[in-house]
Amino acid sequence: MLAMNYRGPHRVRIDHKPVPEILHPQDAIVRVTRSCICGSDLHLYNGSVPDTRVGMTFGHEFTGVVEQVGPGVEKLKVGDHVLVPFNIACGTCVFCQQGLYGNCHESNPQATAVGGIYGYSHTAGGYDGGQAEYVRVPYADVSPAVIPEGMDPDDAVLLTDVVPTAFQAAEMGGIQTGDTVVVFGAGPVGIMAARCAWLFGAGRVIVIDCVDYRLDFARTYAPCEAYDFRSLEDPVVFIKGTTESLGADVCIDAVGAEAAGSALQTVLGRKLLVQGGSATALHWAINSVKKGGIVSIVGVYGPVGTHVPIGNVVNKGITLRANQASVKRLLPRLIEHVQNGILDPKALITHRIPLEDVSDAYRIFSAKLDDCIKPVLMPPSARS
Amino acid sequence: MEHTPKDPSQVLGWGVDADPKNDPTYPMKHRTDGEHAGYSWGRPPRQPPTVEVLHSIERSDLTSAFGTSTPPSGASGALRRFAFQYSESSYGHWLPLMLADRVGVAEGVLNDLKNGRVPNVLAERGWKAEWKHDRTGLVRRILVRGILFSAAVAYFRGKSTDSR
Known part of the structure; x- marks a missing residue:
């Protein structure tokens, strides 16, 4: 089968690999119909996630048709068209039982700090991902959901990560009616988080980024205020100035490890890789939120220490909330929102690129070429 | 400011997920106090290990399912085995893994050449x-x-x- 093959930082290609096999009774093999490149894939692409091995296939946002099931699979059937949440969850451990499907204890032997994630390095379990023609799906009865009849597959594929992550970012913000919410980052998750903030009753939503076309998109899609931090002398002072010197009620970090805006953070986190990423957005979020406010983190960082103003968290009485999205928990509500027309995820998709052109797709997304917001890889069978 | 809706309630779906009780505790966790009853559960059947899979020393054994992509090999594999002698809380774990990733890139090029392929x-x-x-x-x-x-x-x- 065709599969994306990681060869080192900024180097990926398409190669032939063996079709995956059932390795566990609760496995399914899925023929991929859509597979996105996620902003967090860029952390892998840039070589900043430890234990990212040459030869691995990335991809944790995908839909596909069930081709084969293991003897322990009872709900999914061959032929089902499913959306597959990015978390690999057993459904039985103490964390899954509590709804923390992003923190499963039975899916990642390599690290206890994160559950298994498709195609996200050995630090997240060593699973090959969905940027391929076929993919192995463990615990197939737990997280994968049959795509509801009539739902556009482009909407479905964004329900595997982007929409739940953005929705949970807003949910973790504990947004109260009338709150001012600042979202750092106008990538797909940041834009969708701004959109979701309204669903929780926000009174004002502000997005901060430095990519003009994405800010323009956020203004009309969310809809919200959107500012280029390069045109603001200091984004923290700007937020304070526009909130009567108090700060925002809720700040959301939807950027993570690749943030621009601080030379020191860029050197330490993106060039030297001596910390778990460039934490500029998180730094701004902590300093922009009001005293007693909430900072919600969905941006992805590496596992080592990262330079953030933790003293200000204490002194301001800030509540930090963060997690990988619990996709399975959120799916029923989000499917409802898509079916009712409240959320329109597919509008984020700007590029549909053949899987065979995966090298170009990564370049387009990572260098923000051609006004790219969200690229979807289309395997040959999905194009015919 | 021109794009801020004057009346937020006019935004499609405004307030449909508002939850005044979510302020702030552990709303993402369905509190069962299961921890107090002990950390045991009926584990799913164990996937038979067919390749070398390293596991964190912060857990006693492999998880019931795991990935089998790209098992450790060569010099990078030796570095990874060394790294897994240390906990996730230690730089002794992460720094050798980062080094192994870079060594792995060189090994990847050598493997390509060995297989008669010049990487483009x-x-x-x-x-x-x-x-x-x-x-x-x-x-x-x-x-x-x-x-x-x-x-x-x-x-x-x-x-x-x-x-x-």
Whole structure:
């Protein structure tokens, strides 16, 4: 089968690999119909996630048709068209039982700090991902959901990560009616988080980024205020100035490890890789939120220490909330929102690129070429 | 400010998920107090290990399911085995893994060559897309790097001439 093959930082290609096999009774093999490149894939692409091995296939946002099931699979059937949440969850451990499907204890032997994630390095379990023609799906009865009849597959594929992550970012913000919410980052998750903030009753939503076309998109899609931090002398002072010197009620970090805006953070986190990423957005979020406010983190960082103003968290009485999205928990509500027309995820998709052109797709997304917001890889069978 | 709705309630779906009780505790966790009853559960059947799979020393054994992509091998594999002697809380774990990743890149090139394949680095880096969508940026980057490289070569050549 065709599969994306990681060869080192900024180097990926398409190669032939063996079709995956059932390795566990609760496995399914899925023929991929859509597979996105996620902003967090860029952390892998840039070589900043430890234990990212040459030869691995990335991809944790995908839909596909069930081709084969293991003897322990009872709900999914061959032929089902499913959306597959990015978390690999057993459904039985103490964390899954509590709804923390992003923190499963039975899916990642390599690290206890994160559950298994498709195609996200050995630090997240060593699973090959969905940027391929076929993919192995463990615990197939737990997280994968049959795509509801009539739902556009482009909407479905964004329900595997982007929409739940953005929705949970807003949910973790504990947004109260009338709150001012600042979202750092106008990538797909940041834009969708701004959109979701309204669903929780926000009174004002502000997005901060430095990519003009994405800010323009956020203004009309969310809809919200959107500012280029390069045109603001200091984004923290700007937020304070526009909130009567108090700060925002809720700040959301939807950027993570690749943030621009601080030379020191860029050197330490993106060039030297001596910390778990460039934490500029998180730094701004902590300093922009009001005293007693909430900072919600969905941006992805590496596992080592990262330079953030933790003293200000204490002194301001800030509540930090963060997690990988619990996709399975959120799916029923989000499917409802898509079916009712409240959320329109597919509008984020700007590029549909053949899987065979995966090298170009990564370049387009990572260098923000051609006004790219969200690229979807289309395997040959999905194009015919 | 012009894009801020004057009346937020006019935004489609405004307030449909509002939850005044979510302020702030553990709303993402369905509290069962299961921890207090003990950390045991009926584990799913164990996937038979068919390749070498390293596991964190912060847990006693492998998880019931795990990935089998790219098992450790070569010098990078030795570094990874070394790293897994340390906990996730230690730089002794993460720094050798980062080093192993870089060694793995060199091993990948050698493996390609061994298999009679010269890696097309320009294609792998997606330069075709960059040529199509940002030709000026690509040319500028190549020029800047070329100038920096030439300057470095000239500098070190000058130094080696001086030392003679």
